[in-house]
Amino acid sequence: MTFLSVNVNKIAVLRNSRGGAEPDVVRAARACLEAGAHGITVHPRPDARHIRAEDVYALAELTAARGVEFNLEGNPFAPPRPGYPGFLALCDAVRPAQATLVPDGDGQLTSDHGFDFRRDGERLRPLVAQLRQMGCRVSLFADADDETRSEGIEHAAAIGADRVELYTGPYAEAAAAGTAAPMLARFARIARRAQAAGLGVNAGHDLSQANLGGFLHAVPGVLEVSIGHALIGEALYTGLPATVSAYLAILHPSLHTED
Ligand SMILES: CC(=O)[C@@H](O)[C@H](O)COP(=O)(O)O
């Protein structure tokens, strides 16, 4: 079975755009869990453009109380700064069930590549050990679209990681362009290599209702998908009709009686 972990970063984007407390990240996460999601993901950025440290603490409490997985993502090499204590410090404070390490830079709009395990492996090894000592399962963000960049995925196992998260952005682009087949074959090959090395396989980035089924059909044994951007966007479309009706019921109560 593939677990769904809902990434609620985008709820915080909306909240921060007005500077208040709404929409409430914890309430949104609770709604996702009540609908059956298996866990919650956040990827706080050092510039605190969406999820903040306080959100991480509050979501850790919620997920612990519900007994579901909290997946915390971030770059372990990004230095702390005011408002962002650093990825390892956050993990130490909340002990997420899963820590997903992502090599993203400050200037990036969003995550757009995985680790180069041959180059980054020795720097990652002690951090992976520290996180495992904190009781976190450790997953490393990995490319799977290109045989050269995916080279050495087995190294993730050698440095102590439990899982890899396959970066699905290029697959989503290919699916939108109608050229998914060769991309899926590459992802399936890399997933099998990771699994043969003893790694669990997660996947995420730009997955959506339009492309998720095709991905899971082609790529074997995916343990978890984390989905945020598309899911929150799709929720607007499905939620807007009921919400507009609720406003009309306030404006014209006599025309909107309950059945
Ligand atoms: C690692 C990954 O693919 C997601 O965490 C994604 O980066 C979400 O982050 P943003 O919401 O900041 O785009």
Ligand SMILES: NCC(=O)COP(=O)(O)O
């Ligand atoms: N790890 C991927 C994730 O959490 C969500 O990415 P996206 O669906 O917001 O692109």
